[in-house]
Amino acid sequence: MAALTSLFKMVNIPNKGRALIAAQDLKAGQTIITESPLLLFSASPLFSPSPSPYCHHCFRTLPPSQTFSCPSCSNYIFCSQKCLSISLNSSHSSWTCQTLSHLQNPASPLSEKSSQLQVQARLIVAAYNLAIHTPSNLETLLSLHSVPNYDKSDAIFGPANFIHSLISPFCPPHMNFSPELAAKVIAIERANSFSLMEPYSPNGPQRSIKAYGIYPITTIFNHDCIPNACRFDYVEKDEHNTDIVIRLIKDVDAGSEICISYQRINKDYSTRKRILMEDFGFVCECDRCKIEANWNEGENKDSDLPHKIFLSKFVCDKVNCSGTLAPLPPKDGEKCNVLECNFCGNLKVDSTT
Numbered sequence: 001m002a003a004l005t006s007l008f009k010m011v012n013i014p015n016k017g018r019a020l021i022a023a024q025d026l027k028a029g030q031t032i033i034t035e036s037p038l039l040l041f042s043a044s045p046l047f048s049p050s051p052s053p054y055c056h057h058c059f060r061t062l063p064p065s066q067t068f069s070c071p072s073c074s075n076y077i078f079c080s081q082k083c084l085s086i087s088l089n090s091s092h093s094s095w096t097c098q099t100l101s102h103l104q105n106p107a108s109p110l111s112e113k114s115s116q117l118q119v120q121a122r123l124i125v126a127a128y129n130l131a132i133h134t135p136s137n138l139e140t141l142l143s144l145h146s147v148p149n150y151d152k153s154d155a156i157f158g159p160a161n162f163i164h165s166l167i168s169p170f171c172p173p174h175m176n177f178s179p180e181l182a183a184k185v186i187a188i189e190r191a192n193s194f195s196l197m198e199p200y201s202p203n204g205p206q207r208s209i210k211a212y213g214i215y216p217i218t219t220i221f222n223h224d225c226i227p228n229a230c231r232f233d234y235v236e237k238d239e240h241n242t243d244i245v246i247r248l249i250k251d252v253d254a255g256s257e258i259c260i261s262y263q264r265i266n267k268d269y270s271t272r273k274r275i276l277m278e279d280f281g282f283v284c285e286c287d288r289c290k291i292e293a294n295w296n297e298g299e300n301k302d303s304d305l306p307h308k309i310f311l312s313k314f315v316c317d318k319v320n321c322s323g324t325l326a327p328l329p330p331k332d333g334e335k336c337n338v339l340e341c342n343f344c345g346n347l348k349v350d351s352t353t
């Protein structure tokens with residue numbers, strides 16, 4: 001067992017791998033970790049028809065007035081001098097700038113490829129850049145879990161090989177970059193990344209993803225379809241804040257596993273099952289899935305669910321939202337009866353407490 005903080009520790013659980021369990025009794029609303037990303041990259045395809053409206057470092061919406069461009073390529077825009085300066089020494093290094101400029105050339109073979117492949121190219125560039133500037137961070141990335149042999153499947157190795165062939169003329173000769181490494185990075189990203197979402201609007205279309213981030217401790221939380229914790233981010237609220245925050249939805253006793261949900265919790269059984277298998281390669285055997293597995297296709301016997309109360313209390317009912325609610329942090333040791341939605345940010349008084 002390894003101690004990660006005084007609040008939780010890491011254990012191995014058969015059929016689940018690493019897991020995080022409470023190291024002491026924890027209270028609903030308690031923040032148990034705030035973590036910065038190891039790797040963060042835009043979800044906007046390289047040949048997007050419209051320029052990204054987000055800062056390329058912190059991913060908050062660009063202010064309408066003054067913005068700051070990369071002095072070399074002018075394609076990448078930042079919300080502040082601070083984000084520009086940090087980025088030029090990290091995620092938008094001169095190597096990244098030169099490589100992305102090459103990949104985004106209108107004659108690039110990538111221009112004909114799918115949006116997904118263009119975003120995967122961003123990921124590979126970001127990972128190679130990590131290897132060049134902070135090799136220990138690449139090691140941490142490569143130590144994360146991925147679905148066994150997924151990186152060798154045609155669905156991953158084909159795109160990885162293609163992207164690597166486009167980037168390889170720019171790779172420093174002493175670095176061991178290879179199609180195998182690129183495939184491993186894609187497989188690891190798929191099983192571990194968190195999405196930073198576009199701002200919520202009740203009238204707008206469904207929110208899409210503006211960036212993907214890998215948070216090496218937070219990623220160890222396993223999944224449960226009735227989670228006792230959920231993630232928040234405050235990218236739009238605070239400047240330069242790409243941290244992810246995990247807060248408890250319910251009290252968690254010492255020794256119990258802390259789980260988040262890898263998807264929206266109001267999804268039906270077959271959708272949840274499909275996503276968990278396709279992206280994470282496992283069959284969920286949580287209490288909720290065990291009950292719903294016995295329902296006929298399309299059947300909804302919510303009243304059978306001991307979890308019905310959980311779903312009605314902790315799924316946000318704002319139009320176009322269905323995020324997960326968690327109490328605000330306790331004050332002076334007392335539980336707070338205000339719930340915050342992790343998707344639209346709405347605050348709601350919990351009248352049931």
Ligand SMILES: C[S@@+](CC[C@H](N)C(=O)[O-])C[C@H]1O[C@@H](n2cnc3c(N)ncnc32)[C@H](O)[C@@H]1O
Pocket residue numbers: 015016017018019144145146147191192219220221222223224279280281282283284285286
């Ligand atoms: C993001 S990782 C979580 C940490 C992982 N257990 C580890 O050892 O690093 C996701 C992987 O954890 C495992 N996992 C997570 N939740 C699970 C669950 N409820 N049942 C079985 N396996 C689970 C699956 O292998 C999944 O692909």
